[in-house]
Amino acid sequence: MKIGILGGGQLGRMLIQEALKYDDQFHMLDPNEDCSCAHISVFTKGDFNKKQDVLDFGKDKDVVSIEIEHVNVEALEELEKQGVKVIPNSNIIKIIQQKILQKQFYDEYQIPSPEFQIILSKEEEIVIGFPFVQKLNTGGYDGKGVQIIKDENDFNNLWDEPSVLENLVDIDKELSLIIAKNERGEIKSFPVTEMVADPKLNLLDFNICPTQISDDVQNQIDVIAEKFMKAADSEGLFAIELFLDKNGKVWVNETAPRLHNSGHQSQEGNANSQFEQFYRVLKNLPLADTSAFGFSGMLNLVGEENFSGKVKYEGLENVLKLPNAYVHLYGKTETKPGRKMGHINVLADSREELLEQLINIKSLVKVVAE
Numbered sequence: 001m002k003i004g005i006l007g008g009g010q011l012g013r014m015l016i017q018e019a020l021k022y023d024d025q026f027h028m029l030d031p032n033e034d035c036s037c038a039h040i041s042v043f044t045k046g047d048f049n050k051k052q053d054v055l056d057f058g059k060d061k062d063v064v065s066i067e068i069e070h071v072n073v074e075a076l077e078e079l080e081k082q083g084v085k086v087i088p089n090s091n092i093i094k095i096i097q098q099k100i101l102q103k104q105f106y107d108e109y110q111i112p113s114p115e116f117q118i119i120l121s122k123e124e125e126i127v128i129g130f131p132f133v134q135k136l137n138t139g140g141y142d143g144k145g146v147q148i149i150k151d152e153n154d155f156n157n158l159w160d161e162p163s164v165l166e167n168l169v170d171i172d173k174e175l176s177l178i179i180a181k182n183e184r185g186e187i188k189s190f191p192v193t194e195m196v197a198d199p200k201l202n203l204l205d206f207n208i209c210p211t212q213i214s215d216d217v218q219n220q221i222d223v224i225a226e227k228f229m230k231a232a233d234s235e236g237l238f239a240i241e242l243f244l245d246k247n248g249k250v251w252v253n254e255t256a257p258r259l260h261n262s263g264h265q266s267q268e269g270n271a272n273s274q275f276e277q278f279y280r281v282l283k284n285l286p287l288a289d290t291s292a293f294g295f296s297g298m299l300n301l302v303g304e305e306n307f308s309g310k311v312k313y314e315g316l317e318n319v320l321k322l323p324n325a326y327v328h329l330y331g332k333t334e335t336k337p338g339r340k341m342g343h344i345n346v347l348a349d350s351r352e353e354l355l356e357q358l359i360n361i362k363s364l365v366k367v368v369a370e
């Protein structure tokens with residue numbers, strides 16, 4: 001089967017890595033000839049934001065999917081009309097691409113997400129109370145395009161662009177649920193993961209699984225997941241990013257219609273990974289068992305501040321000597337501050353041991369330039 005993916009980054013790379021054990025051809029479209037997938041797939045250089053590039057790329061594929069959501073949706077709509085299978089469908093990609101449509105979607109389907117106001121420019125009357133979070137309608141990514149407005153004095157910082165203004169949630173935990181649906185209608189989720197964010201310990205890059213949540217919180221998440229999948233009405237693999245507030249209520253932050261950073265530890269931590277699951281969705285195969293083996297965690301390897309150029313991984317050998325650590329590099333030759341270059345998965349018997357190992361590994365390895 002000819003599988004076409006828009007985007008050739010690390011998510012696509014790990015999908016191919018997992019799916020090599022089966023018999024398919026992966027075709028990747030990316031503007032960068034040296035991207036993570038360029039040398040391990042049937043590669044097409046092109047812009048996934050350009051309609052014609054996507055049409056040309058998609059027309060002879062059995063299925064077209066994405067590993068980044070910022071793609072040309074008009075082209076996907078046309079491919080669907082031509083009878084090409086597009087996963088997830090163009091409609092849900094279009095909704096998720098725009099924060100305003102995404103918020104209205106949650107509202108329409110009574111999926112709890114923080115209270116909000118939409119503005120098209122900063123001249124509009126602001127009725128939402130302080131403090132609030134401003135999120136640009138388009139163009140935001142990895143925390144960019146998101147800012148907190150604390151009070152009136154902060155007003156002049158307001159971006160003059162179409163945005164969602166959203167209540168600031170008093171966050172207890174940031175959680176993520178990865179859930180998949182295939183064409184035969186099977187739905188399966190992974191155990192909920194938690195982003196550990198303790199600024200004192202500088203733990204900002206850790207993701208752990210499973211998280212410790214009450215039955216009530218798990219129930220709220222199950223209800224959200226069910227409503228979301230029903231409303232989205234699409235095959236695919238989705239990452240629903242959630243806030244658990246200090247009163248025990250769960251809110252949807254946002255959803256990614258694709259593989260997600262918060263699911264990387266499933267490569268070694270679960271019976272099957274998010275990549276295996278996504279492959280099965282693309283092929284409409286029975287969905288895989290997602291059970292967790294004990295505790296697992298993930299640490300992103302990001303480019304250090306002040307280093308740009310040909311990448312060098314310092315201290316990696318010390319990590320490779322550890323029994324329960326698994327290194328994944330993304331085949332990117334150039335590092336930049338904050339660029340995601342790889343990750344390390346860790347397995348442990350308890351949450352405490354897991355956090356200890358992650359903190360230890362974080363101190364062992366550095367992504368610098370030669």
Ligand code: ADP
Pocket residue numbers: 114133135140141142143144146166167168169170171174241253254
């Ligand atoms: P991105 O798509 O760039 O990752 P997010 O919408 O996930 O942006 O926001 C980035 C981070 O900002 C979140 O992980 C969370 O820590 C914080 N944040 C976003 N929205 C809110 C909110 N309504 N209340 C409190 N914190 C928020």
